[in-house]
Amino acid sequence: MYYIDTSVLLVYTLAKKKEKERYKHVSNLFNNINSGKYKACVSFYALHEVIIIAFQNAPNFGLGSKYAKEALLEILKTEVYILPLLNREERIIHAQRFSDLRDSSDIPHAVSAFVYKAEAIVAYDNHFKDISDIIPYKKPEEIG
DSSP: OEEEOHHHHHHHTTTTTTOHHHHHHHHHHHHHHHHTSSOEEEEHHHHHHHHHHHHHTSSSHHHHHHHHHHHHHHHHTSSOEEEOOOOHHHHHHHHGGGTTOSSGGGHHHHHHHHHTTOSEEEOSOGGGGGGTTTSOEEOGGGTO
């Protein structure tokens, strides 16, 4: 099972018109997930970040809400598994393992991927390479 990071979800939803080349790869990945060729998961953390980014990039609250809902619906219509928030114990036990990540907001993603035994984190955030000795990092085009 692959862990799909926010950076990939954004290309699949809110940024598909802006990121046309990446969207081809991401769309192919989701087609393979939906066909059953691959299993994949997304965390509540990633879904929450998609919502935040939708609001941050909208000209007003109403459109932010509209964009966020459309993006979530697009993700939820796929065959990805939805992972719950980590419990306190999981966060504490595993957070230190991923201290090499420069952006602390990525730690919940790494811990979720680890706890749910993802075979790789699929992302466009290269800093996940810093933990590739624990969880491999792949771009969507490397899986397709």
